Amino acid sequence: xxxxxxxxxxxxxxxxxxxxxxxxxxxxxxxxxxxxxxxxxxxxxxxxxxxxxxxxxxxxxxxxxxxxxxxxxxxxxxxxxxxxxxxxxxxxxxxxxxxxxxxxxxxxxxxxxxxxxxxxxxxxxxxxxxxxxxxxxxxxxxxxxxxxxxxxxxxxxxxxxxxxxxxxxxxxxxxxxxxxxxxxxxxxxxxxxxxxxxxxxxxxxxxxxxxxxxxxxxxxxxxxxxxx
Amino acid sequence: xxxxxxxxxxxxxxxxxxxxxxxxxxxxxxxxxxxxxxxxxxxxxxxxxxxxxxxxxxxxxxxxxxxxxxxxxxxxxxxxxxxxxxxxxxxxxxxxxxxxxxxxxxxxxxxxxxxxxxxxxxxxxxxxxxxxxxxxxxxxxxxxxxxxxxxxxxxxxxxxxxxxxxxxxxxxxxxxxxxxxxxxxxxxxxxxxxxxxxxxxxxxxxxxxxxxxxxxxxxxxxxxxxxxxxxxxxxxxxxxxxxxxxxxxxxxxxxxxxxxxxxxxxxxxxxxxxxxxxxxxxxxxxxxxxxxxxxxxxxxxxxxxxxx
Numbered sequence: 070x071x072x073x074x075x076x077x078x079x080x081x082x083x084x085x086x087x088x089x090x091x092x093x094x095x096x097x098x099x100x101x102x103x104x105x106x107x108x109x110x111x112x113x114x115x116x117x118x119x120x121x122x123x124x125x126x127x128x129x130x131x132x133x134x135x136x137x138x139x140x141x142x143x144x145x146x147x148x149x150x151x152x153x154x155x156x157x158x159x160x161x162x163x164x165x166x167x168x169x170x171x172x173x174x175x176x177x178x179x180x181x182x183x184x185x186x187x188x189x190x191x192x193x194x195x196x197x198x199x200x201x202x203x204x205x206x207x208x209x210x211x212x213x214x215x216x217x218x219x220x221x222x223x224x225x226x227x228x229x230x231x232x233x234x235x236x237x238x239x240x241x242x243x244x245x246x247x248x249x250x251x252x253x254x255x256x257x258x259x260x261x262x263x264x265x266x267x268x269x270x271x272x273x274x275x276x277x278x279x280x281x282x283x284x285x286x287x288x289x290x291x292x293x294x295x296x297x
Numbered sequence: 298x299x300x301x302x303x304x305x306x307x308x309x310x311x312x313x314x315x316x317x318x319x320x321x322x323x324x325x326x327x328x329x330x331x332x333x334x335x336x337x338x339x340x341x342x343x344x345x346x347x348x349x350x351x352x353x354x355x356x357x358x359x360x361x362x363x364x365x366x367x368x369x370x371x372x373x374x375x376x377x378x379x380x381x382x383x384x385x386x387x388x389x390x391x392x393x394x395x396x397x398x399x400x401x402x403x404x405x406x407x408x409x410x411x412x413x414x415x416x417x418x419x420x421x422x423x424x425x426x427x428x429x430x431x432x433x434x435x436x437x438x439x440x441x442x443x444x445x446x447x448x449x450x451x452x453x454x455x456x457x458x459x460x461x462x463x464x465x466x467x468x469x470x471x472x473x474x475x476x477x478x479x480x481x482x483x484x485x486x487x488x489x490x491x492x493x494x495x496x497x498x499x500x501x502x503x504x505x506x507x508x509x510x511x512x513x514x515x516x517x518x519x520x521x522x523x524x525x526x527x528x529x530x531x532x533x534x535x536x537x538x539x540x541x542x543x544x545x546x547x548x549x550x551x552x553x554x555x556x557x558x559x560x561x562x563x564x565x566x567x568x569x570x571x572x573x574x575x576x577x578x579x580x581x582x583x584x585x586x587x588x589x590x591x592x593x594x595x596x597x598x599x600x601x602x603x604x605x
Contacts, residue, residue, distance in 0.1 A: 144515070174316065
């Protein structure tokens with residue numbers, strides 16, 4: 070599903086955020102990406118949805134090489150990938166329903182399908198009853214669930230999450246993790262950068278540890294491995 | 298999942314276009330004050346450009362009238378018989394810059410001289426018995442600026458006793474008119490550019506507040522053209538909105554100015570451009586400029602958020 074071969078990323082300011090990354094993630098896998106701050110986790114994640122382009126090497130997602138992908142084709146590639154952030158990135162003037170539907174409207178999905186898909190997805194994240202509320206009326210955990218709903222409403226093959234529990238209290242973090250697990254059981258590949266030791270050590274999945282732009286550890290059912 | 302680029306490139310669906318229209322209007326309403334500010338910027342600029350244009354066009358009209366009055370008067374040598382005159386006429390007509398050659402007898406010349414002088418002209422009636430004037434060819438060139446060139450050629454011809462076209466003054470006049478046109482053009486272009494930057498900056502502020510919206514659209518896979526459309530339309534509405542007051546103002550002002558000035562200028566052989574169709578032309582131009590600067594300003598400001 071996701072293939073990185075000898076990937077390097079050097080920023081114009083001289084920082085090398087990825088140096089010789091080789092990784093293969095299969096369809097349906099759940100992968101934690103861990104490591105200290107500034108280790109290159111974000112760059113690793115950003116390259117997967119082509120927010121950053123590698124300086125050299127190849128990144129292939131679902132058969133498409135992102136390193137050589139033309140800018141005009143990027144939107145089509147992004148439709149195969151759902152992205153979730155620490156800060157939710159919801160539009161405050163739109164309701165829960167509208168925020169999720171937005172993701173389908175802008176890719177010109179047929180209105181008939183939009184309602185059905187949005188309601189199904191809101192049901193999955195447990196927010197069907199709050200569809201008409203505004204993000205400001207929701208708790209942090211609920212807002213993150215809206216953001217997850219938006220990322221999966223289009224049934225992407227991969228969901229990429231950058232610190233999705235970073236702004237949430239422990240209880241809420243568990244709720245969010247359960248949703249990601251549910252998404253994963255349905256066959257979606259999940260790649261999640263996280264600092265949450267407890268979660269990584271409890272819900273066991275593959276762990277990729279990055280330090281100084283290199284993969285220093287890659288274990289199936291691994292541990293967090295750092296003091297948090 | 299099997300979305301191909303071909304599907305995206307296919308003509309925009311009516312539904313999508315409808316969404317873009319709705320979104321653009323919604324956004325105008327949501328950003329009420331910014332809409333007002335942008336439209337005002339367009340308004341102020343277009344009033345300036347409009348007024349300037351009206352003045353420029355009228356000056357140009359006056360200049361053209363004056364230019365068209367410029368003619369070459371070729372005094373025919375008294376020694377020339379009818380045949381010689383005919384040869385001279387054909388030679389003049391042979392010059393490529395010449396448009397028309399009119400013949401005026403010395404009697405006619407004297408009459409028009411007497412007429413033009415009014416009562417004082419009566420004194421010249423004494424000459425009717427012994428007319429001292431020459432027969433004249435009145436020559437007009439296709440392009441008034443070629444007057445000097447044509448005159449120089451005619452001067453060399455046989456039986457062309459004197460060639461008069463207001464030597465000296467005509468050159469000065471043409472230089473002056475040309476300079477005036479160039480200065481006007483530069484000023485108008487300058488004004489338009491200032492307007493575009495003003496508007497693109499104002500719209501940039503509205504777009505800044507919608508950064509997140511654009512970011513999310515890009516993230517979920519909206520194409521750049523899809524993102525751009527509502528902004529394109531919004532710029533268009535702003536431009537059109539901004540051109541309403543300038544059109545009303547310029548038209549009304551011109552109506553009264555024409556009424557007031559036209560009779561006063563009549564005595565000076567200066568004619569202003571008629572209200573119709575000039576005001577309609579100017580209105581069309583203002584709308585067009587409003588739409589252009591609105592769209593351009595809007596697209597310029599959204600551009601930098603679309604870099605992938």
